[in-house]
Amino acid sequence: KNPTSIENKFYRVTFDPDTGLISNIQNLEKQISLPVNQSYYWYNASSGNEDSSQTSGAYIFRPNQSEPISISQNVRSYLVKNSLVQEVYQNFSAWCSQVVRLYSDQKYLELEWTVGPIPRRDSNGKEVISRFDTNLQTDGLFYTDANGRQILQRRRNSRDTWAFKQTEPVAGNYYPVNSRIFIKDKNIQLTVLTDRSQGGSSIVDGSMELMVHRRLLYDDFRGVGEALLEPGQYMEGLVVRGKHLLVLDTPEASANVHRKLALQQYLSPQIVLSTGQGAPYGKG
């Protein structure tokens, strides 16, 4: 049986017993509950089409259709429950897995994802995303940071300073996410903090996605002259592991949480080990 929930003093995360996916996140302090469906998908990279010969490559993100392909809608999962930490391990496929983690006294939910090596035997370039689907009424708006500094409001299929005609419904709405992305309505804000720069967007209202890994088969003719294949040490593609931190709060209170947390991500404490048997030492 798939685990059904984990919780600490501040958060409760509920999982769908049939699919094993996250189905609801609650902020227990603020009594906020948000149905969230979180899963992993991949966009099939374009190798060019009738409209344009442009391929997806190192410079260019161009999926060949607007709908991403689900890696799995049913995950195998198991729970490790202790007093300091509770973890649900989710296996989406042989090359995609995730740990949903709640430490006992921390005011955020941690998602540690592991993606790769991305297979290419099917001759498809793949651009892998983590997507959060909610029922928030976001009216085409979402928010991303600008190099970890000010937050910029993004409006789907729109640009502030010129009359914009959208020709790429997915790629044309992707923005850099250096530290965080969020969506909100009047009462609830869902914020995701990243541990590295990624691309992100909100393609439909209430949805938010981040690209975590990509492996492509063609050069994009923008100068690099190579496909973004990255074979890695074992010549089968890179395995990437990273973290997304989720904060669910009111729009008024969220900034106070995500600004501190983002700084702690960027300037994270450094661990050094020793055997503890040192000789006296002075600058002289």
Add this chain to the structure above:
Amino acid sequence: TSSSLELRQAMGVAQHHDAVTGTAKQHVNDDYALRLFKGWKACQVVVSNALSSLMGTKENFAFCNLLNISVCPSTEASKTFSVLIYNPLARAVTQYVRLPVNGTLYAVKGPAGESIASEVVPVSKFTKDVRRDKGYAERELVFPGQIPALGFSKFTVEKVSAPERFLGTKVK
């Protein structure tokens, strides 16, 4: 002796737009990564010297760069070790530490010798699949570390023998 100049030079090279965005050829990206690695190796000596100076003892410090895949030879093999956590932020933080270990029970003590709550959790199958032959830790030690602003805390970890099973005595 060492200098942070090597890392600063590598960072200078990596300001090129290809390095920032990842649009270089593979062999150029490999070179960016190698330069950063060499820079970080040089900085480990700088950090060791700084910590020795702050602590007043010269120790054989180890930097575990593969903690994200539960690999650290120092913690996997040792029965006793110290964990120093430096906090570069201007406010105190609590950081959960995860260290790969092979024992089942550990005693963790804080900077003042106080006992710190800790627990040992199994390393996931996903991690074992990813790390290949880099490490073999079966478990991870987890504990919360409180670290002062712009400073460090030292924690000592000691492997505790699991209590022997009470076998009882035969009574005639």
